[in-house]
Amino acid sequence: MTVPDPSVERFRFYCEDAHKAGEQAAGYGQSVMQSLFLANGAAIISLLTYLGNTEAEFDASGLRIAFALYSLGLFGALLANFLLFKLLNTNRMYSFYSAMAVIGEPDGKNAGKYDRESDRYRRFASAAAILSLIFFIIGSFNALNGIA
Numbered sequence: 470m471t472v473p474d475p476s477v478e479r480f481r482f483y484c485e486d487a488h489k490a491g492e493q494a495a496g497y498g499q500s501v502m503q504s505l506f507l508a509n510g511a512a513i514i515s516l517l518t519y520l521g522n523t524e525a526e527f528d529a530s531g532l533r534i535a536f537a538l539y540s541l542g543l544f545g546a547l548l549a550n551f552l553l554f555k556l557l558n559t560n561r562m563y564s565f566y567s568a569m570a571v572i573g574e575p576d577g578k579n580a581g582k583y584d585r586e587s588d589r590y591r592r593f594a595s596a597a598a599i600l601s602l603i604f605f606i607i608g609s610f611n612a613l614n615g616i617a
Contacts, residue, residue: 531615538608545601
């Protein structure tokens with residue numbers, strides 16, 4: 470009977486734990502991105518529906534600005550979703566090399582590179598999501614001013 474190597478078992482534990490944590494965080498982030506995408510897209514569709522069914526007077530310049538802001542918000546949500554995908558892949562590489570560092574493998578020194586890269590993706594994805602939300606809010610005020 471062979472006894473399993475404890476370093477290999479620790480390596481597997483750290484990899485599995487990091488994958489679970491990364492998948493949970495990505496799931497929450499993806500839900501936020503999908504909500505932003507849905508909100509901006511639905512706002513564009515609702516404005517188009519309003520314009521197609523109304524005979525009332527409205528401020529066209531305010532609605533153009535609202536469309537532009539909603540479109541920027543939609544692009545921001547798509548960009549944030551793409552960056553979240555890149556973040557998830559980078560976190561997987563970071564967890565792999567971190568686990569290698571724990572068991573003393575020389576390749577474990579590459580973990581720092583992936584940690585810095587994942588931080589960069591996290592910051593840019595967060596900024597894109599926040600900008601998407603800001604564009605949605607400002608676009609909503611412009612749409613209300615254009616309709617009223």
